[in-house]
């Protein structure tokens with residue numbers, strides 16, 4: 001079979017959508033840091049429909065550490081297939097929004113100083129922000145180091161700063177990004193740090209689309225449908241959402257025409273998504289790892305787990321203050337349907353990664369709101385208990401579970417040294433960078449976590465959920 005490329009576009013089957021512009025003629029107006037499957041299925045999908053009208057908004061991808069995405073896509077002119085899947089079938093589209101992929105900070109820096117680049121979008125995952133690290137520990141080839149260096153060079157050359165748009169799953173991701181970039185900028189020059197904090201725009205945004213890692217079967221299926229090979233297609237659900245704070249001094253693509261919501265305050269939407277979607281996801285991931293459910297769809301096919309997640313969402317919804325236009329009940333119902341999507345193999349092991357970076361905004365934050373309101377939080381507590389048990393490294397059937405987390409050493413040591421579950425809970429709750437001290441101090445919450453931990457330790461997750 002031949003490989004996907006610009007030359008192969010014309011011969012693709014009619015049902016495959018393709019760019020309605022010439023990908024060879026795009027300019028690079030956006031640089032995206034962290035060009036993984038998510039960005040290729042979400043940000044590129046919102047941008048592609050606008051490129052015929054304005055080809056200046058092509059996207060250059062950056063991989064800070066790995067060359068695998070560039071190596072896969074370069075031989076195919078940076079084209080790739082996006083497959084949207086649900087129970088009703090599959091829709092295929094060839095994506096042509098990428099103008100290239102730079103690998104490593106030096107390569108990226110050369111592109112970031114180009115005045116044509118007006119926006120830098122980011123998906124480097126929660127741990128890419130180094131929220132607890134100083135500039136020396138982060139280094140120049142980190143996201144904050146690279147952006148601070150690029151903004152400094154632009155300033156010295158009299159080039160206006162680009163707008164920095166974080167698309168990671170963090171509350172107030174714009175402000176968080178401003179803080180970490182300004183902190184790095186201080187190590188270059190304090191005056192420049194003030195410029196970063198005051199004169200560079202860091203709008204906030206909430207992104208949503210479930211994009212599991214692509215499997216070899218996915219590749220084979222896409223190749224068969226296309227009649228040409230695609231070294232790295234991306235697979236996603238049809239649902240997508242992007243809520244963006246409209247603050248782009250250098251201009252932006254007309255993303256609202258692709259369905260993005262441009263608002264003045266993103267925070268309520270971030271909390272809604274992080275607590276309801278991602279909080280449920282993390283709960284499903286740890287319970288699923290213990291119980292032996294390989295994917296999210298396998299887990300929610302289990303009536304007791306599904307009922308638990310529905311109740312968790314009710315518990316969490318009470319912590320949110322949403323604009324009147326948002327139908328929270330409908331949002332929760334839709335989430336359960338999305339989780340059950342039979343055409344996605346979203347592995348619980350993938351979501352279980354990096355819990356130390358994720359749980360603060362997903363589960364600890366809503367638990368604290370409930371405690372402050374004097375409300376119990378037993379469903380949230382069960383998710384936390386499942387994470388603590390997961391740290392012990394054994395599923396309910398005794399099989400070994402891996403821990404993929406930047407804090408793995410500390411967490412593994414805590415689990416290995418704790419003589420019993422209460423001691424494990426005590427040690428982990430004392431880690432202030434992972435568990436907010438205000439929540440760790442709430443005895444009623446600790447008691448709920450301990451009760452849940454005892455239940456799943458004695459009976460196993462399946463039984464504990466059934467007899468809840």
Ligand code: CS2
Pocket residue numbers: 169207208209210211277278281282350351352358
């Ligand atoms: C998931 C997210 O891996 C994870 O932690 O919860 O990647 C989730 O699929 C996306 O945020 C959905 O928008």
